[in-house]
Amino acid sequence: MLRPTAPWEKGFARPRPGGLWWEPEAQRFRAWYQCGWACSSANPGSVGDCNSICVAESLDGIAWHKPNLTASPQPGTNIVFADPPVDTATVWRDEAAPASERYKLAIIPTDGTRSELPAGAGYYQLYSSADGVSWRLRVKRTGPTEDGDTMFYNVRRCHPC
Numbered sequence: 001m002l003r004p005t006a007p008w009e010k011g012f013a014r015p016r017p018g019g020l021w022w023e024p025e026a027q028r029f030r031a032w033y034q035c036g037w038a039c040s041s042a043n044p045g046s047v048g049d050c051n052s053i054c055v056a057e058s059l060d061g062i063a064w065h066k067p068n069l070t071a072s073p074q075p076g077t078n079i080v081f082a083d084p085p086v087d088t089a090t091v092w093r094d095e096a097a098p099a100s101e102r103y104k105l106a107i108i109p110t111d112g113t114r115s116e117l118p119a120g121a122g123y124y125q126l127y128s129s130a131d132g133v134s135w136r137l138r139v140k141r142t143g144p145t146e147d148g149d150t151m152f153y154n155v156r157r158c159h160p161c
Contacts, residue, residue: 002033002056002064008077010036012051019091029058030132032080032091053081053089053105055132071133080133084109087122091132101128105135108145120144 004013015033022029035054055078056064066078073082081089087108094104105127126139 001062002031004035006035006054006066006077008036008052008074008079009054012036013054017088017090018053019093021091021093023093027059029061031056031058031064032089032132034086034089035079051086052079053086053091053107054078055080069133071131081105081107081127081135084125086110093132097128100130103129103132105129 002013002015004011013033013035015031018031018033020029020031032053032055034051036052052073054066055069056066058064068076069078069080070076072079084107087110089105089107091103091105094102097104106124107127108122109125122145124139124142124145125137126142127135128138129135
């Protein structure tokens with residue numbers, strides 16, 4: 001349903017782990033996915049490392065299109081996050097947050113020169129956004145994490161109960 005079609009995706013588009021959310025205000029789905037890669041030419045990276053984050057939209061969850069965003073880090077593309085390059089990322093919609101922080105993003109950044117982080121060298125950076133496109137850094141560095149970690153928002157848990 002989603003495949004690389006844009007030049008900046010460099011033949012790579014996958015929703016691992018990404019995020020897919022229904023937006024009731026706009027009556028559409030949006031999916032954030034890993035696109036392209038930014039590892040150096042000396043080390044082009046393994047599939048999924050050193051990439052950017054793009055967004056796609058759908059009215060039915062089946063047919064997807066990639067919007068040309070003016071607020072993108074690269075205007076005219078559907079890239080929503082490109083610096084630092086990302087090893088893994090998760091986007092979630094937080095219904096309990098104020099509208100200015102509705103979307104959350106957790107990334108494990110890379111330095112853009114290698115495809116794998118040394119064991120124990122990974123960490124999360126945490127961001128928030130009102131629109132899922134323009135991100136504000138909230139936490140620069142968490143404690144150590146390993147490759148391939150992810151998280152999700154459980155809407156069935158209450159805060160506070």
